[in-house]
Amino acid sequence: MLRRKITEDLLRWKGNPDRRCLLVKGARQVGKTYSIAAFGKENYTSFIAINFDETPAFRAIFEGDLDVETLVKQITLRVPNADFVPGKTLLFLDEIQNCPRARTALKFLAMDKRFDVIASGSMLGIHYKEVPSYPVGYVDQLEMYSLDFEEFLWANGIRERSIADVRSFYKQKEPVPPSMHDRMMELFREHIVVGGMPRIVNEFVTTHNFAAVLRLQQAILSDYTDDIAKYAEGVEKAKARACFASIPKHLAKDYKKFRYSIVEKGGSARKFGGSLMWLYDAGIINFCYNLSAPELPLEGNAKSDVFKVYMRDTGLLIAMLEPGSQEDIMDGNLGIYKGAVYENIIADIFGKAGKKLYYYEKDNRLEIDFFIRRNKTATAVEVKSADNTKSKSLNYAMANHGVKRGIKLSSKNIGETENVESLPLYMAMFL
Secondary structure: OOOOOHHHHHHHHHOOOOOOEEEEEOOOOOOHHHHHHHHHHHHOOEEEEEEOOOOHHHHHHHOOOOOHHHHHHHHHHHOOOOOOOOOOEEEEEEOHHHOHHHHHHHHHHHHHOOOEEEEEEOOOOOOHHHOOOOOOOOEEEEEOOOOOHHHHHHHOOOOHHHHHHHHHHHHHOOOOOHHHHHHHHHHHHHHHHHOOOHHHHHHHHHHOOHHHHHHHHHHHHHHHHHHHHHHOOOOHHHHHHHHHHHHHHHHOOOOOOOOHHHHOOOOOHHHHHHHHHHHHHOOOEEEEEEEOOOOOOOHHHEEEEEEEEEEOOHHHHHHHOOOOHHHHHHHOOOHHHHHHHHHHHHHHHHHHOOOOEEEEEEOOOEEEOEEEEEOOEEEEEEEOOOOOOOOHHHHHHHHHOOOOEEEEEEOOOOEEEOOEEEEEHHHHHHO
């Protein structure tokens, strides 16, 4: 079993005496069902699981009255061995987006308080219109992603003590010993190629077979395409597929702002904006918004209509590229895609850490890959795929646009010049 950070989140939730029902959101196949089921079986006397995708007939449980006594009767009638023990039962409503009335029922289950309830879903943003009444004020929420880099390190047998050692070099601003640095960069490149989907990570750590990894990634991409066909409405199906297919093309450009004309000649936000938001709601992509000024507050300076798009899982992005891209990444050579791939993994790391994504671009001649709030300062983050690449944009922004602090991420070891920290790419997880 892969170790996941969400287990600690679930334990904290269980330990809260004022806990409400918990809704765990996330894209398909990021490990929600497995992690919640393992948690339930280990921490409760009675664990009752209802999967509305696997058994659509379970929807009938919620077709009548939604009071808890009626629900308990319906569940014990339809779910074998279901035993509701007050204070010791976890009811798990999986793929709840397929039963909107079950989501409404969370209010009454939360008010009753005899049983703990966790719901999860992968298309909640897509199905929000179908819910007759939201249980506002009765539900806590968590978002789960595919494995982040630290979880990937755990899966590869890297001990917490070793990660703490790397963190100590980061805090003390001291170079990492060469052998440790080289190993961390090797693992970082593997994470780029493999990504974080649990099934794929498990295959990799078991076999180290990149061909098998690619087959599984392509299967997930096919599942995403099937989801578009299944859940998108009417003409949105073709438009969402076109937006999805255009992501590598956008990232291959020097000017990475999302342009609808790349999706289709003459394309516009009016035609494709809803389809792009569909991909976001499905947990497939992240938006990175352009700042009108490189200063705090970042959200207040973000332009909602000017943005870049990144895949939420970088391994899936690699699988969308031409054959041989895995080997190119491991060898450090990916041509026009190289900068985009390294940007995507940093966006991936920041996103999984709960950061909203921002960048700064001015007059097509200056682009800072990311901006983060760090030590109460708007800090520029420049991502470099090569050691010897100069930070022209970062230097120009600091000299002419009022940027006071900068971070350069590359494969080089730790270093620092005035107001600019140079960090290895893998240390993005500490930011």
